[in-house]
Amino acid sequence: MRTSSSKKTEGWRSTERRKEQRFTLILRAGILEQGGKSSLCIVRNVSSAGVQVKLYSTPVLDAKATIRVADELPVSGRIAWINDDVAGITFDEELDAPTLLRVQQRIRPKRRRALPRMLVDSTATVQCGGRTCRAKVRDISSLGTRVATLRPLAVGNAAMVTFPELPAIKAYVRWCDEDEAGLVFETPIPMQIIARWLDSQVRVIG
Template structure:
């Protein structure tokens, strides 16, 4: 039985999906990406298992049967396909063309190893909402322009210099200690000292307008 399709959905999916050769499933919770669809904003998602022909994703975004979706990984690669079945918080996606599972998992493992050293860029979501930073007891209003599990971009007049430690406060999210990775005349990039947990960011994105 295919691991990405619940038993109750097997018969319905078989009635509609094009026949494809059954592929071995490799279970993983390491792949977190940006969910893209034809008529909706970007969302956070997690790939729970994957094969050469399809994947099971976790997402709170409702997805219709047969809809086109893509999951953009940290590397920028997009896994594209159509929704073969959908349920509460989960969906099965059949790829447009077969993928190289071993290569994708190897790159994910490499990213996880490098992350400790270089903090590679996690999937970012463009937003625009009020926030504030504090440093040495001084609070400054800023605009949050994008956010990921590991960092954010803020717009403000006279941003703090690089390697300045600040606390970022965003409505709906716990405050987070950060350091500035870069700054220019009107914006700064922040690196969180502790990443935002997947479920925490996913729930917040559901209640904020994503560009």
């Protein structure tokens, strides 16, 4: 019997969408940190006093939390309310005008740099250059991943990367630095798929 999660994963692999439509689904991404655990979320609205986010994990109501968008420093606050999979976070201190403007710009659709990378302790299988190797996954986002392999991967080569419990994903090697390499996915992983995968891993660093 197939689970709801597996059906959604298959739907991601089989459904063709225009790239801009896919980016609209994943670009307003942030990292919610609470109680030593990091999880992905969608930033819906932000003001100087707080932020509204769509959740992929269950936070603790009326408890401290931090939210991070792109390369901005984490902003601390408190989970003020939760309604199904949406929550409101009130900031401990109001954002100044320049910071608020930067964050608002970073969560606009079609801004690829707004996608956060999550540090994760996991493994994957990488097929590249006619060979198959095991890799350690250092970090991952909807658009790509950083992996460590025993032998360097060749920049520009096509690759096939398989994470535990996910279908194989076509990618290419964007950069390589000794034993580490950056892979860019041919088709971005939808936020809900990658968020659930991260939540299922034994150890997410954040």
